[in-house]
Amino acid sequence: MEFHYAISLVLEAHVPLVREYIKDDDLLQSGEEGRFFDYVTETLIPLLEVFERLENDHVPFRLALAISPILCYMLNDDLLQRKYLNFIDKQIEFGRQELERTAGQSELNKLAQYYYNKIVDRRIAFTERYEKNLLKAIDFYKRRGKVEILASCATHAFLPFISHNSESIQAQFEIPVSGYRRYFGSCPQGFWLPELGWISVIEPYLRSYNYSYTIVDSHGLLLGSPSPGKGCFFPVKTPDGTFILGRDFYSIQEINKMASNELYRNNDRDVGYELQSDTVSQFLSPEGERRRTGYKYWSRGKDGNIVYDPQAASALTEQHARLLLENTVSRLEKASKYMEEAPLCLYAHNAGNFGNNWYEGPQFIEAFFRMSCGYRNLQLLTPSEYIFKQDLSSIQVTIPEFSSCGENGYAETWLDVSNDWIYRHLVRAMERMTELAERFPDDTGIKEHALNQAAREIIIAQSSDWPSMLYKQDSTEYARNQAENALRNFTTIYEALGSNYISTEWLTTLERRHNIFPNINYRVFRRKK
Numbered sequence: 001m002e003f004h005y006a007i008s009l010v011l012e013a014h015v016p017l018v019r020e021y022i023k024d025d026d027l028l029q030s031g032e033e034g035r036f037f038d039y040v041t042e043t044l045i046p047l048l049e050v051f052e053r054l055e056n057d058h059v060p061f062r063l064a065l066a067i068s069p070i071l072c073y074m075l076n077d078d079l080l081q082r083k084y085l086n087f088i089d090k091q092i093e094f095g096r097q098e099l100e101r102t103a104g105q106s107e108l109n110k111l112a113q114y115y116y117n118k119i120v121d122r123r124i125a126f127t128e129r130y131e132k133n134l135l136k137a138i139d140f141y142k143r144r145g146k147v148e149i150l151a152s153c154a155t156h157a158f159l160p161f162i163s164h165n166s167e168s169i170q171a172q173f174e175i176p177v178s179g180y181r182r183y184f185g186s187c188p189q190g191f192w193l194p195e196l197g198w199i200s201v202i203e204p205y206l207r208s209y210n211y212s213y214t215i216v217d218s219h220g221l222l223l224g225s226p227s228p229g230k231g232c233f234f235p236v237k238t239p240d241g242t243f244i245l246g247r248d249f250y251s252i253q254e255i256n257k258m259a260s261n262e263l264y265r266n267n268d269r270d271v272g273y274e275l276q277s278d279t280v281s282q283f284l285s286p287e288g289e290r291r292r293t294g295y296k297y298w299s300r301g302k303d304g305n306i307v308y309d310p311q312a313a314s315a316l317t318e319q320h321a322r323l324l325l326e327n328t329v330s331r332l333e334k335a336s337k338y339m340e341e342a343p344l345c346l347y348a349h350n351a352g353n354f355g356n357n358w359y360e361g362p363q364f365i366e367a368f369f370r371m372s373c374g375y376r377n378l379q380l381l382t383p384s385e386y387i388f389k390q391d392l393s394s395i396q397v398t399i400p401e402f403s404s405c406g407e408n409g410y411a412e413t414w415l416d417v418s419n420d421w422i423y424r425h426l427v428r429a430m431e432r433m434t435e436l437a438e439r440f441p442d443d444t445g446i447k448e449h450a451l452n453q454a455a456r457e458i459i460i461a462q463s464s465d466w467p468s469m470l471y472k473q474d475s476t477e478y479a480r481n482q483a484e485n486a487l488r489n490f491t492t493i494y495e496a497l498g499s500n501y502i503s504t505e506w507l508t509t510l511e512r513r514h515n516i517f518p519n520i521n522y523r524v525f526r527r528k529k
Contacts, residue, residue: 005332043355066192220403221246247348419467
């Protein structure tokens with residue numbers, strides 16, 4: 001074998017569905033849409049810039065991106081694109097004001113100029129270099145063999161909690177397939193389990209859709225039956241032949257600890273919440289609610305008043321990248337003494353942690369790839385590359401234990417007193433969706449529109465984002481409204497179809513608001529014969 005050990009980096013790219021529709025020419029941004037705009041500006045575009053610099057400098061790199069169908073939809077939505085550009089233009093205009101306001105404060109003025117230049121550059125990158133099509137840019141690196149795409153389910157559902165309803169599981173797997181083929185030319189080999197939620201009844205669906213591997217959290221693999229002899233350093237396979245990889249516990253802990261260093265930027269402190277309201281008027285909602293501007297001047301220092309130093313933070317990312325590499329290689333070298341195969345360390349992380357949450361994260365990734373070239377016995381591989389370099393017949397057969405990421409690792413984040421009310425309504429609605437699909441198998445016209453919209457509302461209600469946000473007390477009113485509205489909309493359609501009357505105007509408005517998966521077919525919820 002040409003290498004002694006390997007590292008695989010897998011990033012999950014996902015944000016909650018945040019599109020707010022009032023009318024086509026209304027570009028007013030909601031606070032939740034700001035999450036998506038920040039994600040584009042601080043995570044996706046910086047990652048693409050990292051890929052471009054590495055490619056130009058002939059630095060070998062490999063990583064996998066698990067891109068959720070919701071993110072694909074939002075990146076290609078014309079309304080959100082126009083709102084994003086409107087938001088960027090507000091940031092540029094605000095930057096000019098900040099340069100004037102901080103003219104007498106040298107450190108803050110340098111930072112204002114730094115952010116202003118960055119935002120202008122990223123607007124140019126989005127509109128000209130990437131032609132408003134970030135998925136096409138990602139696909140470019142996929143075609144060059146640098147990036148491997150992993151699929152995920154339609155609306156980031158926590159699959160163990162809907163696994164009792166086979167029609168809903170089927171729909172979550174089936175609905176996004178055509179989108180992946182359209183965006184990336186083919187359906188991916190790997191499947192990302194939302195929230196790393198694994199339960200064994202999911203496995204037949206992975207095989208049905210020809211996914212060759214998936215990833216579980218470390219404890220889910222280690223507590224499998226039988227226990228894997230090589231721990232998380234080597235894949236296992238289920239009795240039906242799906243390969244399972246376990247993410248590395250220690251690297252996740254290290255990265256999280258590094259990201260909290262005091263020298264790094266405090267991403268939670270934005271001048272939009274600190275300056276007088278008339279100074280940030282363009283970032284106020286009609287109700288006067290404050291929004292993020294993107295201009296953040298402070299580091300994570302404990303006293304909260306240490307001005308952020310981009311140069312010092314950038315130098316620290318290199319130190320941290322070197323430290324992570326050294327610690328990982330040390331663990332891999334120890335593991336290799338007990339294995340005939342080359343051991344693997346799998347970094348599986350949320351992409352938003354690199355940029356959106358940890359501003360310097362993309363610089364860290366770039367430094368990591370550059371430094372890895374200095375390790376002769378190390379190879380950076382995508383998960384599928386690593387798996388298919390092995391003797392597949394020798395891989396141990398194991399069934400992983402029920403598990404997830406999140407608090408304590410057993411789905412607590414998605415089921416506690418803050419969010420348990422969702423499920424009694426959701427379970428009933430899922431049963432009713434199958435009933436509708438069975439009752440109206442061949443309908444056309446307005447009824448077909450209504451049934452397709454009912455299917456959209458059900459899968460939106462199934463999103464794991466709403467219970468997660470409620471648990472974390474993050475935009476709780478928005479999360480509750482999204483879950484309740486989707487369930488209410490479904491119930492309205494169900495009852496309307498029962499009475500054989502539905503308001504065309506109401507339905508058309510709802511279709512414009514929730515227009516995800518335009519080619520959805522409600523018949524995917526029919527029982528399989």
